[in-house]
Amino acid sequence: MEEKKLLLRADNVKKYFPITGLFGKVENYVKAVDGVSLELCKGETYGLVGETGCGKSTLGRTLIHLLPATEGSVVLDGVELTGLSAAESRRLRSRVQMVFQDPYTSLNPRKRIGDILTEALDIQNIGAKGERMDMAMELMQQVGLLVEHYYRYPHELSGGQRQRVGLARALIVNPELVVCDEPVSALDVSVQSQILNLLVDMQKKRQLTYLFISHDMSVIRYVSDRIGVMYLGHLVEEADTAGLFANPLHPYTRLLLSAVPSHDPHVKKQRTVPEGDLPSPIDPPSGCVFHTRCPKACDRCKQELPEMRELEPGHKVACHWI
Amino acid sequence: MSKTILEVENLTTSFKTERGLLKAVDGVSFRVDAGEILGLVGESGCGKSVTSQSIMRLYDEKYLAVYEGSVRFEGRELFSLNEKEMQSIRGKDIAMVFQDALSSLNPVFTVGEQIMEALSIHQGLRKDAAREKAIEMLRLVGIPSPEKRCDAYPHELSGGMRQRVMIAIALCCQPKLLIADEPTTALDVTIQAQIMDLIVELNEKLHMGVILITHDLSVIAETCQRVAVMYLGQIVEEAEVTELFDAPRHPYTQGLLQSIPGSGKTKEERLFVIEGTVPLLSQIPEGCRFSPRCPHATDRCRRIAPPLFAGENGHNARCWLCNRL
Secondary structure, eight states, X not given: OOOOOEEEEEEEEEEEEEEEOGGGOEEEEEEEEEEEEEEEETTOEXXXXXXXXXXXXXXXXXXXXXXXXXXXXXXXXXXXXXXXXXXXXXXXXXXXXXXXXXXXXXXXXTSOHHHHHHHHHHHHTOSOGGGHHHHHHHHHHHTTOOGGGGGOOGGGSOHHHHHHHHHHHHHTTOOSEEEEESTTTTSOHHHHHHHHHHHHHHHHHHTOEEEEEESOHHHHHHHOSEEEEEETTEEEEEEEXXXXXXXXXXXXXXXXXXHSOOSOTTOOOOOOOOOSOOOOTTSOOSSSTTTTTOTTOOHHHHHOOOOOEEEETTEXXXXXXX | OOOEXXXXXXXXXXXXXXXXXXEEXXXXXXEEETTOEEEEEOOTTSSHHHHHHHHTTOSOTTTTEEEEEEEEETTEEGGGSOHHHHHHHBTTTEEEEOSOHHHHSOTTSOHHHHHHXXXXXXXXXXXXXXXXXXXXXXXXTTOSSHHHHTTOXXXXXXXXXXXXXXXXXXXXXXXXXXXXXXTTTTSOHHHHHHHHHHHHHHHHHHTOEEEEEESOHHHXXXXXXEEEEEETXXXXXXXXXXXXXXXXXXXXXXXXXXXXXXXXXXXXXXOOOOOSOOOOGGGOOSSSTTGGGOTTOOHHHHHSOOOOBOOGGGOEEOOTTTTTO
16 A cells, blocks of 8 residues: 555644633533544545544534644644634635535525635635636536526525535635535435535545544445544544454444444344443543443543554554453 | 234325425325334435324314325224324324424423323323333333433433433323334434334334334334335335345335445445435426436336336335336
């Protein structure tokens, strides 16, 4: 395998949201992301998977500086992103973009599709004024929209078409990194496959790097080259896609994979379903955050936070037992 | 052979709109046996939820909806009952679990009170007895420390817990038929697995019939015995679950199954795509409803609507070409 070029390196990124009480006094913090380190290589798709509230969306937004990190550093191609000024982070938007989950609420209902797309060009000052419309129309065709959609409003489009607009809006500034936050979760199966194909096509055509966030294991498995599993603000396991599914090491990954229903009615899975619910990120368990639901938990797990260790090349896991 | 508890025949539900009647469900027929889980699968707008709510007659018949056809529950025709008789069936003999537990539960009553309400209406239990039964139900659906949770309000519980409370309310009067409308769609896979296991376990224990409505084919594959696939208000295919997944006969079902990113597929292989989008109910195509999106459509498909052809082992498909595909 050829040496991949590093695009983004995150080191011990933390994002805490303050909980304010009476008179704005900070009473506690929601530890949404609590010390995550990862690297994204050029042209790869990094899948981020985990349950609701595990901090995967917050991590995605923090990595591209949509949310300022509380602690830690994010370096994109040699540029430190934490602590960028407003003007600098605006310029950053031509390199990193985001596709949102809900195509119904992430498009401005008062703007025509064409205006939504050219607005990004205006802000980034890309292309001459007269060319911007042509640029938008060309991209619309690439993502499978018709030229006539240029003058339509978002409510006139179907869910799948809206998600195409969402992707076009991200791609029009020609970014290197696109964070896709559950881009197909709100779509029906038949539309989902259209959008997934489109995402893969655009990646090949433009050498894009994706950070693909999803809770759907079959989708993540299809699009990702590497996968990171998150639990309660921590990355607990990271491996290439084939390795993770063939040999899941962390007890949480195993539980997660065993809970995914199979598409084959002949397979009757033996499931090990985790007991109870996700603990609150306001007051996370001490030591290993998974110890409250882990079938193997021991005293050491309750006290000591396991480090991420590389067991096989590219396969990292944070667990005392392995 | 189990006895049939629900027979739906030629059910048609039309909504009164400004532009006239819109048929959301058009001639749907199926039956559910006691102890059986029937899956109803389809994409949004295919009429699967309308079908289930029509069985319960939940739509206002004066201003909103027109029902045709027949729904027989244990031999009784539901469409000829009056509202009072219908009320004695709803929640008692036929119960329903909805997708969004937060908006289906009443936020100003504790979950215990909401379970007790059903018990006092249908079984005439007094407060103490109802409370005891409510706690027992919460324990049955696997809620830890039910004595305490009984006094909790819906917002104090997690999504999975709320869905369990919904199931507890639905099951407290021991219904003969449970309609679960996307019971796990809003939940995570681990919670989904817990809830589906619970539904299957209770289905076996209480020997009730279950209609499981979902858009998720893998949930169907794992839990149902028989499946009906719906498209634009009609059942397009019906079969035993293994048969449907092994040898789908309708092009729509085939497309759905192929478009799932299945195990082992990588992004080097393109996913199968059903071309186009689901048409609006006001623009239902002539002939076969799937013909504009069907890769095999012929002239006959575009002109004449196919009937539901009966096949072996109750494997039916609404397609002119189903014996050749």
